[in-house]
Amino acid sequence: VSDLIRACADVGTEQFKAELLATAIAQQLATTLAQQLRVGQAAGKCFSCGQEGHLKWQCPKRTSGPGAARTPPRPCPRCQKGFHWSNQCRSKFDKNGNRLPKLGNSERGARSGAPQ
Structure with a gap:
């Protein structure tokens, strides 16, 4: 107690x-x-x-560092030459030798009526 x-x-x-x-x-x-x-x-x-x-x-079975990019299953839809994504395509000619259009809006530029 x-x-x-x-x-x-x-x-x-x-x-x-x-x-x-x-x-x-x-x-x-x-x-x-x-x-x-x-x-x-x-x-x-x-x-x-x-x-x-x-x-x-x-994971040791991954190809490279974090967020390792996969290669596409088909040739590029833009140039048909390499296995890369079309947003990464830097070719100026397609597989037949035809000139490809430039990427983006580089031809248009800024709109004339756009506020600055």
Whole structure:
């Protein structure tokens, strides 16, 4: 009974609150550090290859860095020469040697009635 009285006497004191807060912070810090150490060994599955142990951006089977670009399945619809996207096409002639129109609105320029 005296132990119970002694234990209850400490509840509510500033020292008890400080010790309780220190214990809670130490537990949270230990959990956070453990999670940060596991970042290199991600617990989830990769969305690229489906294997466990890494994330998509860490996947060894990807061709290059983050957001690796895919090559198109068909030749460029603009020049018909290479396997690149038409918005990346820089060819001046198509596969038959015909001159291609310039990209964008470089021929038109700014409208004359546009406010400046």
